[in-house]
Amino acid sequence: MMNSPDNNVVHHSARQVAIKIISNVLSQQGSLSTQLARFQQEVAPEHQALLKELCFGVCRHYPTLNSVALSLLNQPFEEKDIDLYAILLLGLYQLTHMNTPDHAAVNESVEACRLLKKDWATKLVNAVLRRYQRECDEIIDNLSAMPSVEYNMPKWLVKRFNKHWPDHLESIIEASNIHPPMCIRVNEDQVSRETYLESLSDKGIKADIGEYSTSAIYLRNAQNVMHLPGFMDGLCSVQDEAAQLSAHILNPEADEKILDACAAPGGKTGHLLEKAPSSQLTAVELEPWRLEKIESNLERLGYPVSLICADAGDLDAWWDGNTFDKVLLDVPCSATGVIRRNPDIKINRKPADINELVEIQKQIVDQVWKTLKAGGYMLYATCSLMPEENEQQVARFLGEHEDAMEVPLNTLNSSLELNWGEAVSHGRQLMPTINGHDGFYYCLIRKAD
Template sequence: MSQIASHPSGKQLNLRAQVVKTLLAVQNGQSLSSVLNQHIKLVNDKDRGLYHELVLGCLRQWYSLKQVALPLLAKPLDNQALETCLYVGLYQLLCTRTAAHAAISETVNAAKQLGFESMSGLVNAVLRRATRESETFYDVLETSHGLPSWLFKRLKKDWPEHLEQLSQELKYAAPLTLRVNTRQVSRDEYLAILHEEGIEARACQISEVGIVLEQSVHIPDLPGFEAGGFSVQDEHAQLCATLLPSLSGKIVIDACAAPGGKTAHILERDEPKQLIALDHDEKRLKRVTENLERLDLAAPFVHIVTADATTWQAEEKADCIILDAPCSAIGVLRRHPDIRLLRQSTDIAQTVELQKQILNNMWQQLKVGGTLLYITCSILKAENEQQMVDFFANHSNAKEVKIEADWGIEQILGRQLLPQTGQGDGFYYCRIEKTA
């Protein structure tokens, strides 16, 4: 990787240079969420909206922008920072309303500020050519699948009929979806409150407690946020509670629970005898506690436990286990576009193995007659359908309880939801009963 020349003060870098630095951090293996707060502090308040748009947009279109840039270069740059400058410039020219002259001059200045004065002429020439031939390059951007090649191959194998639509869907932002806390307010009542405030929103199609916001809002400013009237949760993730039997009076384990959306949804619907929210990440478990307190759902029978789900032992076997297993998260690529760059082909086998270990251990913690609901936010069959085929082959005391539903795609075992425009992300569900 090319070294960026050190700059006397981060604060003097222009906005495009800040964007390039953030994108370089992701290319070097840091998740966007881990660097965002630190990086955005260096951006003026008035520029933060554009900073967000450029960072997220470039990550979404990363491999498409790469395809646009290749024919514009006589030879590969072999310079990560300069390539990133080009992508940021091309993204502005092809995907935003930024005036071409501003996009070019600001991006060229960013290259200079980052220590590439001698190469800034190349950046200028390439972006000017892209402006002249924007129609051609826009077509390349539109038709490109925009995925790393390893992922494209996997999706082609797993979803041949859905491949084209799927790769296009994954380029766009997912909608912002709320789950109404029905202990406090019905969905229709909350929709009416939003409409009274002049906020555009509509009811979800599949989830009976979900609302899609059709304009950008600052969540904490929405009516009823402090009082716990709703949570932010993807529509397809909201289906979890609808697939469970009544849990009132039962012992329930939410394995891999953080940040607590499913725990809260269960408590909004039922009153278990005991609910254990388990996760190995103590920091993320704090969010479970905060969410339950805000939603007014904290209770003496709710236990938040930091532990490793591959080895943890329950004191008393559970009637129901929700296992939202660690996964590649390819199904939520629209919300976390940095996954495009961070996830590697070799990660999948390791993740499948970890899922297997958690499944085998949690199965031991379930009562005979109990239900385990296996969930991932992946669309890769290795983590979903194939994982379940292997599990059933090795557990003669497991029986699938078919999910009868008009959503998703029926698999050999379980049901798969794919990301859909204006709707939810990619989720997989399989319901298992312990027979002996």
């Protein structure tokens, strides 16, 4: 424990805080991103990158680390000792993937048991880590036939990906297991992509333009956003290239009434406003704490927006009866196209979640449809690779709504090339790609006049 010199905040080591975060993720007390947001201030600023590396690393490699750990333990830890399991996973991660000297990784893990006042576990943790240190190749070899180890992905997800996308299995897995590239969106309301690229180059930041979104730039090396020219003045935002396509597809225009029905953290809300600052945009979000994120994002970009905290599917709670010209419906989903950004999905997402999410999406899309004017357009979007949440959800919707008709994704923007992803029975599916965009799904639906 250390007192920081400036404000008397007590800082803990990155490992101690990582143990707390991983324990909470393992016991399903929240996602990795919410846990990191909650606890990262407990670590001194100079150690926060290490904290992230430890937490993201353990989640990203969890299927393999978990199989290794279980094979080395006579019996799994009880729920009350989930913190010890977190110590073990962190130790295994350091031994396998980090430059920490082996003896330091083992000693620090043992010391962490003491700090938790669980001295009884020191011998066990020491023995497991030392055995792994000595025999890691043999241990991994013996487990290599398990899908969770072969693919570093939960078995059920491997099966689903293989069932739905047999030709893409290897590339989905590979792209889902890597660090994603850092992609930014240039605020074309303020600056052209070419000019912004030059200002990046002036600062020595190497970057390449995205192939599909006219506002996308990939940074060759991830940067602290504060080093990006004009970030605080709203000249750019961090956003995946596939996610940027939503605003290009919906192509909002001045004075149009637009609904962003599942809006937080507001990435797409901001982009819609950059494209049409004088549109009348309403953003609805269920979670109050996530609504605050939209507020702070839009404050930085400098656009006013009407924010509503409500269940988008409960029209009585938020809708005044005035219809919208265009609706963006970026529904909650399994996020199976963005596992590399949310690797805790490998720990907490379960097969039953898919059916639950399909029901939630059904409720939202069926209700929100009523808020669209005749002749208006709704863009249905997910970051899922599961057809149940995507083309099958849309097929059901179209089958149950006579006034709904699928239209090509470039209907509202004739300069948008449809050279990304692949056409599926309804809409287009993008797979995650190694140096490029995330996995995404889009379908554009028009309401009859």
